Amino acid sequence: MGVDKRKRVVVAGTGFGRIYLEALTSSRLPGRDYFELAGLLARGSDYSRSCAEQYGVPLYTEAEQIPDDIDIVCVVVRSGATGGEGSELAQSLLKRGIHVLQEHPVHTKEITANLLAAKQGNAAYAVNTLYPNLRPTRQFLAAAEYLRWHQRLEMVDAICNSQMAYPLLDVIGRAVGGLRPWSFSEPEHAEGHPFQSLSATLGGVPLTLRIQNQVHPQDPDNHSLLLHRLAIGSEGGVLTLADTHGPVLWNPRLHSPRDQTGRLILSGEGTERLAVPSMVTLGDSDMRSYHDIFALTWPEAVIQALHSLCADIAQPERRRQSGQWALSVSMAWSDLTARIGMPALIQPGEPEPVSVQALTDIVSQACD
Structure with missing residues (x-):
């Protein structure tokens, strides 16, 4: 699977980062045993403190506090593409030689800078688009x-x-x-x-x-x-x-x-x-x-992405190809979003659910 030893992993972010935390701690996921949740990086809110306590790991509030023996940081913090500082965080870690898996979307310029930082730190870097x-x-x-x-x-x-x-x-x-x-x-x-x-x-x-x-x-x-x-x-x-x-x-x-x-x-x-x-x-x-x-399918995908990153860690010759693919995806996305423009603002109410049983009954009766 590309993992030669158990990897110590820190998750940065407690929004979508909850999926990563589930991935790294759920006993129901195949391949999870190759990884150990070793910390949480967040701003120090009551919620993040309770998360760290729940999972029994240290809470870091600054990237500099992350120990050098951490193998991977999952950066599940908004990148510049969505108004956040996730890429700056990724670069600081990569330069230290800590491998990074960053949640999408990430702009092409950010990926380029992240790959340069990865080269400087002899680290592996990947963008996780999750759904593949x-x-x-x-x-x-x-x-x-x-x-x-x-x-x-x-x-x-x-x-x-x-x-x-x-x-x-x-x-x-x-x-x-x-x-x-x-x-x-x-x-x-x-x-x-x-x-x-x-x-x-x-x-x-x-x-x-x-x-x-x-x-x-x-x-x-x-x-x-x-x-x-x-x-x-x-x-x-x-x-x-x-x-x-x-x-x-x-x-x-x-x-x-x-x-x-x-x-x-x-x-x-x-x-x-x-x-x-x-x-x-x-x-x-x-x-x-x-x-x-939320409990299985998405966390399984995170584990898959971590194993792919580990293959890049073990085989540095793979990193260039992985980086070029990430750049191409981001470039194509930038071209597409430039065409479609900013999203229209809508404010619908909460959608009313439809009864699956009612649909089932209607369909079963349709041809009787």
Whole structure:
């Protein structure tokens, strides 16, 4: 897994950093035993003090207080891209030779400066976009790689909210085998429509992209119609990640032979390809609740990212490639966000939940 010894890890930040803390302490996660939570870096609020007490680790309020025997710091503090000082913190640690995993998004200039600091300190640095390491996404990417090796990819269709654009580009780039060349058209946005639409290419593959570029200024982490959805089409069919958290679906392309009169042959000899299901679930079919996503799916992805960083620690020759990929993702994201502009401000109320049981009952009765 790229870990030659147990790594001592400090988490900086107690917002989204809670997912990292869960990742490093949950006994339910495979691969977690390679890492030891060795401290928390925060401003010293009552909440952060209670967090440190809960996990039984020291609370550091200044980066300089972090001991030299710490292997990795997870910087889960806003970067300059979102008005924070996460990259300055990362650079101070990297120069000391402490390896850093930094939560996205991170501007290209910041990544460049972070990579320079990493080189100065002979340390490994990586940006964690999280979502490529989710279990359903890894299943999707494995299937996409198989398709890519056997057939030419014809198209990508994707939809997301604007906060998911950064990791979505990372996922698409991995799925199609590279980010370059990329291009984005000017967006189209109909009045009253929640999505902007763009024609694009990524990795040379045609891409149709719709983005909900809206944000609630007092509640920015809520009110997205969805996180992301992604489909890749090849000659043989369409591979779909139906939601950020799965499932992965395969839809074989419908194609029928014709007889001598030109009519489609719908059954019999020569129509074996029509005998397969029109849609198949690949990988996991049982979906997790949001409680389990926060407690398992996201922490699992953090552990995956830490193992990837450890491979860069153990094999310094990998670091250049990892850094170039991080730069490319950030550059593509900057190009995209320059096209779509600032998000529109919305202030909807709390969404009303829909009863799953009621939907189930309605569907079961629909064809009775």
